[in-house]
C-alpha cells in the first residue's frame with residue numbers, strides 16, 4: 001500500500017534530516033514509526049502525504065508515485081498532522097461535509113459514518129458549534145473523523161494520541177484496529193511506546209535520519225519490551 005524507496009531529504013542550509021529510508025507498509029498493517037525528537041519522523045510523514053518536496057528517492061501509494069501522480073495518491077490517503085489546522089469559521093458538520101465533498105463521499109455513507117464516529121468520540125452534540133469554540137482535543141477528534149469518512153486505503157497519523165483523553169485514545173485504538181482488519185493500512189508516529197507495542201503489528205525505529213530497525217513487532221522487540229529495545233538502540237552511536 002505504501003512503499004518508501006531510498007527516501008532522502010535535506011532542508012535548505014541544514015544537514016540531511018532523513019537518509020536513504022526504505023520501508024513497505026502492506027494492506028492491513030498498523031505500522032508504528034518511532035524515534036527520538038528530531039529523528040526524522042515528521043519529515044518522512046510529510047513527504048509520504050505529498051506536502052513536503054524531496055529530491056532523492058520515491059514514495060508510492062497504491063502503486064502511484066507521490067511525485068508523478070500526487071492526486072491519485074491523495075485520493076486514497078488521509079493525513080492527520082500532529083496539530084491539525086482546521087477552518088475556525090466553519091461548524092464541525094460544515095467541515096465534515098466540506099471534506100465529504102472533496103472526496104465525493106455519498107450522502108448515505110457520509111451520514112452513517114459521521115454518526116458512527118461522532119457518537120464513538122462523543123462529539124456529535126458539538127457538530128453544530130463553530131470549530132473556533134472547540135478545545136484542542138475536540139479539534140483532534142474532528143480531524144480524525146474527517147479522515148475516516150472517506151474510508152482511506154492509507155491513513156497517516158503524526159502523533160495521534162497527543163491531546164486525546166484516555167477514552168478518546170481508547171476509541172481511536174479500537175477504530176485503527178477495525179479499519180485495518182477491513183483492509184486499510186495505517187502508518188503513524190508515536191512516542192507512546194507501550195501503545196505502539198500493543199497496537200502495531202509492525203514497527204520501524206528511526207535515529208538521526210537513519211532507519212535502524214524495522215519489521216514485525218515481536219521480531220523487533222524479541223523478549224524485551226519495546227521501550228527497552230528502543231532505549232538500547234538509541235543509546236549506541
Ligand SMILES: Nc1ncnc2c1ncn2[C@@H]1O[C@H](COP(=O)(O)OP(=O)(O)OP(=O)(O)O)[C@@H](O)[C@H]1O
Pocket residue numbers: 011012014017035036037038039040041042043044
Ligand atoms: N523546516 C525545516 N527546516 C530545517 N530543518 C528542519 C525543518 N524541519 C525539520 N528540520 C530538521 O530535520 C530533522 C528532523 O526533524 P523532524 O521534524 O522530522 O523530526 P521528528 O522525528 O518528527 O521529531 P519530533 O519527535 O520532535 O516531532 C531535525 O534535525 C529538524 O531540526
